[in-house]
Amino acid sequence: MYSFKNLTFIGVLSVCIICCHGFTKSIPKKSYAASSIDLMNLLEVEDELVDNLKGYVETLKIKLNLMERSLIDMSIEHNEMKSDYESYLGNPLNSFRLIHRLHKSWRKWYHYAFRTENNALVRIENARLMRKMLPTSLDLENACRGIDDLMSFYDLKPEELAAGNLAGYSQPDTGLTAYDCLALGEFSVQNRKDDLAEAWFNLSLTRFENIIDKYRVHKSWALLLMKTNQLTAAFHHLENKPEEIFPSHEVIHFEEELATVQNCTAVVQKPSRLHCRYNSSTTPFTRIAPLKMEELSSDPYMVVYHDVIYDSEIDLMLNASNFSLSLTNSGQKSEVRASKDSYIVDSKTLNDRVTDMTGLSMEMSDPFSMINYGIGGHYMLHYDYHEYSNMTREKYGDRIATVLFYLGEVHSGGATIFPRINITVTPKKGSAVFWYNLHNSGAMHSETLHSACPVISGSKYVLTKWINELPQMFSTPCMKDSNLHPPKKQ
Ligand SMILES: O=C(O)CCC(=O)C(=O)O
Numbered sequence: 001m002y003s004f005k006n007l008t009f010i011g012v013l014s015v016c017i018i019c020c021h022g023f024t025k026s027i028p029k030k031s032y033a034a035s036s037i038d039l040m041n042l043l044e045v046e047d048e049l050v051d052n053l054k055g056y057v058e059t060l061k062i063k064l065n066l067m068e069r070s071l072i073d074m075s076i077e078h079n080e081m082k083s084d085y086e087s088y089l090g091n092p093l094n095s096f097r098l099i100h101r102l103h104k105s106w107r108k109w110y111h112y113a114f115r116t117e118n119n120a121l122v123r124i125e126n127a128r129l130m131r132k133m134l135p136t137s138l139d140l141e142n143a144c145r146g147i148d149d150l151m152s153f154y155d156l157k158p159e160e161l162a163a164g165n166l167a168g169y170s171q172p173d174t175g176l177t178a179y180d181c182l183a184l185g186e187f188s189v190q191n192r193k194d195d196l197a198e199a200w201f202n203l204s205l206t207r208f209e210n211i212i213d214k215y216r217v218h219k220s221w222a223l224l225l226m227k228t229n230q231l232t233a234a235f236h237h238l239e240n241k242p243e244e245i246f247p248s249h250e251v252i253h254f255e256e257e258l259a260t261v262q263n264c265t266a267v268v269q270k271p272s273r274l275h276c277r278y279n280s281s282t283t284p285f286t287r288i289a290p291l292k293m294e295e296l297s298s299d300p301y302m303v304v305y306h307d308v309i310y311d312s313e314i315d316l317m318l319n320a321s322n323f324s325l326s327l328t329n330s331g332q333k334s335e336v337r338a339s340k341d342s343y344i345v346d347s348k349t350l351n352d353r354v355t356d357m358t359g360l361s362m363e364m365s366d367p368f369s370m371i372n373y374g375i376g377g378h379y380m381l382h383y384d385y386h387e388y389s390n391m392t393r394e395k396y397g398d399r400i401a402t403v404l405f406y407l408g409e410v411h412s413g414g415a416t417i418f419p420r421i422n423i424t425v426t427p428k429k430g431s432a433v434f435w436y437n438l439h440n441s442g443a444m445h446s447e448t449l450h451s452a453c454p455v456i457s458g459s460k461y462v463l464t465k466w467i468n469e470l471p472q473m474f475s476t477p478c479m480k481d482s483n484l485h486p487p488k489k490q
Pocket residue numbers: 371379384404414415416417450451452453462464
């Protein structure tokens with residue numbers, strides 16, 4: 001419960017919130033943070049909650065006491081038996097009691113331990129029903145905004161407020177807890193007040209003792225730094241993750257983003273046993289005209305073909321009068337993809353080329369897709385396979401492989417990268433990269449996660465061919481545990 005001093009603090013806060021809001025954004029009428037009358041109501045709410053919780057604890061204590069007392073009685077009898085069990089069990093009444101105890105009492109205790117006391121349940125149910133009277137996240141946001149306005153209005157610093165110092169009006173026992181500071185930090189992040197957020201996070205860190213709590217703060221701090229692209233600093237905050245915590249979805253995503261950026265900026269030269277050779281075996285045509293092939297990875301299988309598409313073919317494609325007109329902004333969010341793309345009519349020559357490169361049938365494959373990236377153009381991390389929720393997958397199978405032809409001169413940036421396997425493919429006009437998106441079993445190969453780095457200079461055109469799985473059934477290894485038609489979700 002709040003002390004009288006806290007009450008005054010809340011009163012002062014709410015008056016300030018009302019005043020300050022006169023100057024800034026207005027807040028909805030029904031807001032706890034907006035009036036001291038509503039705040040008074042909250043005190044009553046908290047009184048009642050505390051009362052219910054006390055009642056709950058009392059009921060549990062009675063149960064605990066009863067169990068403890070019985071345990072003592074049982075131990076006395078048990079120890080007596082252990083000290084001289086022959087004479088103890090020699091007495092038929094003792095033997096009877098032992099059997100009776102173990103048959104009935106222990107069962108009773110077992111059920112009693114799991115039984116929830118009605119009285120306790122009522123208390124908890126009361127507390128549950130009171131939830132609608134509790135401040136909502138909007139109330140919390142408004143309260144944070146109130147504090148924030150107070151700081152700008154009176155030029156207060158987070159350290160002062162956290163120490164309970166309100167413009168020279170110091171009340172240390174109204175100081176803020178680690179959780180309060182964290183909430184204010186998160187509010188500042190949402191409102192793009194990065195410096196303030198860092199100050200609040202720092203205060204929260206000094207107040208938390210438990211490493212798991214501290215990690216929560218580090219995580220919020222890292223997310224803030226990620227937003228402003230300070231990835232290495234962000235990474236330092238996540239480095240010392242306590243073992244008890246499973247990495248969250250955001251953190252995994254972040255690590256991949258970091259790997260993406262590192263791959264985009266580094267020149268990766270991996271020592272490997274893979275090499276370059278002429279491929280003259282996929283189709284009869286490659287015997288006559290072998291293709292220059294450079295192996296990049298064996299799992300997922302990935303190769304680059306050099307000089308695999310002629311300048312004359314590229315010119316024809318890029319000059320086609322309807323091509324630039326057909327380019328449309330990709331339907332996806334700009335952070336995901338900054339490019340224009342278009343489906344272009346399949347050409348038999350190019351389809352045959354892809355078969356020469358891959359040994360795969362072009363039957364049922366998606367039409368070629370042309371993507372044009374300008375300066376800064378990029379394509380965030382994604383897989384080419386559809387996963388389960390796509391109609392095309394039902395009809396043609398998933399996208400077993402991808403071939404990506406590079407048609408433009410990119411002077412800097414624009415690499416296609418696979419951060420999980422540390423592979424960077426630098427776009428070179430006339431070359432193409434080919435990889436399998438699925439395992440032999442037909443299962444999705446998650447290591448094929450890839451993205452296109454932002455183009456720094458030049459202009460990047462890629463021609464993509466997604467090859468579908470079903471027509472390959474006689475040319476690729478047997479699909480054990482085929483994933484083609486996963487059981488429908490109930
Ligand atoms: O443009 C690139 O480098 C990647 C394109 C891509 O991933 C795709 O088209 O699926």
